[in-house]
Amino acid sequence: MISELSKGHNLLKYIIEHSNGGVAVHDKDLNYIYVSRHYLEQYKVQDKNVIGKHHYDVFPDLPQKWRDVHKRALKGEILSNDCDPYQRADGSIEWTRWECRPWYETDGTIGGIVVYTEIITKQKNEKDELEKRLKELSAIYALSQNIQRSITLDILSNELARSLESILNYDYFAFLLIDENTGKMYPFTLSDQGKGHEFLKKDMDYVASCQPAVGKGITGWVAINGKSLKIDDVTKDERYFGLRNGIKSELCVPLKIDDKVIGVINVETTKPAAYNEYDINLLETLSASIAISIRNTELFESNQKEITLRKKTEEELRLKIKELEDFFKLTVGRELKMIELKTEINELLKQLGKKEKYEV
Known part of the structure; x- marks a missing residue:
């Protein structure tokens, strides 16, 4: 009988020890009876000889919430969680899926x-x-749908600032366009930093006063070279020209139309190494759509101006024609009146036996 019990114990010990999952069996005093190797490995237990040891001696910093779970399970509850945070001794967070349930003696007691x-x-x-x-x-x-519907540059700039905030991790966002005549760059739109429209107007003036330009700073480098830049620590980059305090990371991509750089999109944050290759690809993809939208919007505004100018010209022409017609009517009326008067004078002279004075 004892031999059979020993054999059963060893078999169960072997099965649990080599289980692919994390399994630990405790007695009612929370001492280890069985434990899987996977359990010890995933929780980075250094001393693998835990059988017979109390669970809280093996994990002295175990949070109170786990201790409460053990107490409830020892009273008969079955508890579980599919995604639960677990803080290690070094402060790092692991996420766990677990279940805790009681096991029973042959007499039915826990x-x-x-x-x-x-x-x-x-x-x-x-x-x-x-x-x-x-x-x-x-x-x-x-964003793509919204910018395609943006029919003016003002609407487009507002849509960009609002939409990019939900996509990119940034503290500051700037969309700068190049003035071809001067080589300077002016802010097309900026993030309002959650401070509203009045702040944004002042910030636009501030950025413009700093005179960003092609070849100046990170944005200027991207503008002149037409290549994206991801800077993990701007304080170590000699090209950096700072407008904001505390900036650590910067990501800047060129805005191109037919391989011609017309501006840059720039995002900055106080977090170091905040951007990765995915963010570069994301912003470059967005910049391509934005460039097309700017061109379409500029064409639309140009067409609208042309249409407005044409309508204005047509209206001026209509008024001039009316003025000419009125003048013509007035002139013709005067001529007819003169003929009528001349005829009457000639008739009177004829009655007097005199020679007609006017040719009609």
Whole structure:
């Protein structure tokens, strides 16, 4: 009998120890009875010889919420969580999926608890990244639709500032266009930093007063070279020309129409190394759509001005023709009156036996 029990114990120990999942079996005093290697590895337990040791001696910094779960399970509850944060001793956060349930003696009393656990930090990060990308793609699609409907440059600039804020991680955003005559760059639109329209107007004046120009600073380098720049620490880049305090990271891409740089899109943040290659591709894709929209908007405004000018010219022509017609009517009327008077005079002279004075 003892041999059979020993054999069963060893078999269960072997099965659990080599399980692909994180499994720990505790007695009612929370001492380890069985534990899987995977459990010890994923929780980075240095001393693998934990059998017989109390769970809180192995994990002395275990949060109170886990201790409360153990107490409830020892009273018969089955508890679980599909995505629960776990803070390690070094302060890093892991995400776990777990279940804690009681196990029972042959007489039906609770003998301890079983903990099934898995670290899902990688899956959680991948899911978060996918959701982030989905949100970005949705925002990009919405931006593309909105900028295509922007029929004036003012509407377009407002739409850009509003939409890009939901896509990119930035503290400051600037969209600068190049003045071909002077080589200077002027702010087409900026982020209002959550401070409203009046602040934005003053900030536009401030940026313009700093005289950004082709070849000056990061934005000027991108403008003259037509290549994107991602700077992880601007304080270490000699090209940086700062307009804001505390900036660490900067991402700037050129705005091109038919390979001609017409401006730049620039984002900055106080966080170091905030941007990656994906962000560059994202902003470059957006800049292509924005450039097309600017060209279409400028063409639309140009056509509108042409239409307005033509309508104005047509109206002026109509008024001049009317004026001429009125003058002609007046002149013809005078001529007819003169003929009538001359005829009457001639008739009177004839009655007097005199010679007619006027040829009619």
